[in-house]
Amino acid sequence: MARNTQVTADHNPPPITRTLAEFVANHPSRGWSDAVDHEAHRTFFNWLGCAIGAAHHEAADAALRALAIMQPAPQATVLGRKERIDMAGAALINGITSHTFDFDDTHLKTIIHPAGPVASAALALAEVTGASGRAVIDSLVLGIDVACRVGNAMYPDHYDRGWHITGSTGMLGAAAACSRLLELDAEHTQMALGIAASTPVGLREQFGTMTKPFHPGAAARAGLLAALLAREGFTASKRALEAPRGFMQVASTKCDWNEITDELGSRFEISFNTYKPFACGIVIHPAIDACSQLRAAGVNADDVERIEIAVHSLVLELTGKKEPKDGLEAKFSVYHGCAAGLLFGHAGEGEFDDALVNRADVVAIRRKVVATVDPSIDEAEVRAVAVMKDGSRKAVHVEHAIGSLQRPLTDADLERKFSALVELVLGGAALRPLMDASWALESAHDVRALVRLAVPQA
């Protein structure tokens, strides 16, 4: 009853829940640099494309059928689809689809995919309340700051324990974003964070199943509900994050409080967000990038005798599958990644299609890839050499793959990625108006104008 064996408990933590609540409630609108605001638009843009792109995945179909038995009110949009459901359901589904292709954003310091929980909750709520685009961008910056700062404080211990950190900090980011959109004061925001702290989501054990993308969706829904409850006077512990039996100490031995308070309001974690250029695990990205560069340098697949790549040991450990049978397995095959890079110059979701993975020319090229581990090579690095049939060689050295913080995707890159994802769902005519609306989100009087462009037109 009065027992507590948690020997590492910190009994005098700083008032983290309060500090974050005051920040979320009181930080000025657009109280950051142009660069931060632009990164927020890039984050939103990338999230929107991923969510629409996976709109008809079987995970989305299954989740929509499960929610249908609740007879949800048609109050919010399922991105990329005609169905409308209640806003908690929309937060759930859009959170699922945005992460379904494992193609979304990454806060590299924590491996959090921050937009999924935060943007999914914020947009669903904003659609119902008719919030402005400015308010949505503000909520996104602040919500992501909360999730990633809590992540920074607990990473890596929390992740190593087995928590899927995207969902197990995402409910806090979503609660923060929704509190901001609801214009809750610091007291009520504190309660929202407190309620959300009791509903963390996500286990790494679920990787490879539909429950992985369920995590950001469920976190979005949990944070939204927490904010709505707080607005109505629902109470929680004022120290729900930091107390000895609060969320962070319960879920992580490492709780570095300074990660939460240092430069709060001047350094924004969304600045460190990155966007995947390739629809697979980040460990293969340097190799795909290198082979794309070989292709751009004039290497023709037909003339190749073999491709030699020198990689970090993790690459073969995690993605050493030589003969992938389908698209999912191909995402764990550096050989397929190299083939896609050399043949197509990119590796979007389409290049992990089951049929394409088994196409003769693709199979032939991936069998020509020879990967060796080189202890001098970093995780982010790769050295690739194309040995041609005529005996000539072409070498490429990638120190940091495209999409990394060092070599971020340009806005034009993001548009190409968005287009490839969205065109198949909404058609080519929908692309330009939707992309323009997304880039101009901060000046939208009402987000519903954008949302109307994000569904199939009648």
Added chain:
Amino acid sequence: MARNTQVTADHNPPPITRTLAEFVANHPSRGWSDAVDHEAHRTFFNWLGCAIGAAHHEAADAALRALAIMQPAPQATVLGRKERIDMAGAALINGITSHTFDFDDTHLKTIIHPAGPVASAALALAEVTGASGRAVIDSLVLGIDVACRVGNAMYPDHYDRGWHITGSTGMLGAAAACSRLLELDAEHTQMALGIAASTPVGLREQFGTMTKPFHPGAAARAGLLAALLAREGFTASKRALEAPRGFMQVASTKCDWNEITDELGSRFEISFNTYKPFACGIVIHPAIDACSQLRAAGVNADDVERIEIAVHSLVLELTGKKEPKDGLEAKFSVYHGCAAGLLFGHAGEGEFDDALVNRADVVAIRRKVVATVDPSIDEAEVRAVAVMKDGSRKAVHVEHAIGSLQRPLTDADLERKFSALVELVLGGAALRPLMDASWALESAHDVRALVRLAVPQA
């Protein structure tokens, strides 16, 4: 990326998720003794009374207002109220109300309050599908077995870490019960348990706030959603409970798998469920019981000089408040508990009313209570002596309080408790028909007949 510092990981756990799924899917209806089946009815009956009794608490009001913005379909009943909402909402609200007074059931080995998550989810689903009472009772027995067995395996480490074990095993119990009601096969039930494993609910830090009763409600809702998703083909890890990065190893260092598999299908944890006779922490129950026994033995409060009680040290540590200012504080005052026992012979929610706590006669009696710690006294025990103004003394020794496994409440006791809770909400005329319907639940063709009796009549 491939890092795992969890040195205590068990990399070869038995297939717990599969074992429980097969049990839930395949165990025969009423495949247990009459005693178990009767205990299931007592569990349901006690839960129903608690939920109706707190129907108008401000926590329920706030939660209903928060859900109202989702415009829920009127498909399921909020117990004790006229509002109807979608079934996930009903699971949430009924789970909240059933635990609001801290007056519900207790599986003493784990301190799990098992009915809240499990019955709240099961009844909401059963109402929508028109399930039979037999099916609901079956789902309750099996769902509670799942939650409490997982609890047995992780207790006390999991609880000591700070998890509110009612919510952090309750989502599994709710998923199991709903899977059974949906007649899912073992494969789909396994997925439901897997999905639910990613959404544990509850921190002990929330005790004393509305988020404490939110835990069983949110667990009920999470388990219900998991079962609905699984039915539609949503996938999860097949080892979501036991894997090194599965729920149990992530949330507890102690994972005693035998607690889950031993006597599965022959020993039912619902047999060890108990029901609180008094609406306060269980540590004061022996003292209240003793003073009630003094009253029954003819001790009149007016004639008492003082009441001497010898108690375990935890009693004063947790409930040593001498002058409680309101009902909530009175729940942490052994002095008030003794006054209630001596004056009224019981201590239901009404005896923790703010006004009553400050009534002159109540204050006068509690000031006559002298409590001392006696190292020879057990937690479950108390020795009480009434010293009368005429110098005579009357002594009582309570080894196990009423409501314990050793001295369980009788069905008649449960009816008195139920009546005190429900009469204020539904009126006296509603009591007998509703109690009769609850005791006869197993023979109900459709649970909706009972549910119609559990709301205010037009």
